[in-house]
């Protein structure tokens with residue numbers, strides 16, 4: 646599962662790089678902190694994602710969780726775990742079973758979370 650995710654991430658990143666003038670050889674991951682293809686802005690949990698989760702999720706996914714929510718999303722580690730193990734990105738984009746349950750967040754907000762995940766969940 647993790648392997649599959651990493652593969653997708655690599656494909657995505659190399660796809661983005663392919664459109665820019667970067668001379669990274671194809672598909673080779675680097676450790677450069679800025680290696681996001683130069684398109685999406687650099688996002689971190691602390692400066693960008695935490696506030697979104699606070700405003701839209703913690704009314705149920707607090708500590709302790711309420712309204713039958715199965716887990717808390719109050720820390721970086723918990724959000725990361727929900728992305729990796731609980732399909733968080735799928736759920737925020739689901740039209741059938743969205744999170745939050747009363748309606749999806751604006752597209753730009755959901756996109757920001759997806760970009761952050763694709764950038765490797767920087768803290």
Ligand code: HEC
Nearest residue numbers: 701702704705712713714715727731732733736744745746
């Ligand atoms: C009104 C309460 C409420 C809010 C607000 C809410 N959730 Fe949930 N969430 C639930 C409940 C209840 C469940 C369990 C039932 C289900 O999976 O639909 C759940 C389940 C989930 C699951 C699946 C967990 C699993 O293991 O299957 C994820 C991921 C999730 N929520 C993420 C979020 C995120 C991210 C937000 C904010 C963007 C959010 N939720 C906002 C109540 C809420």
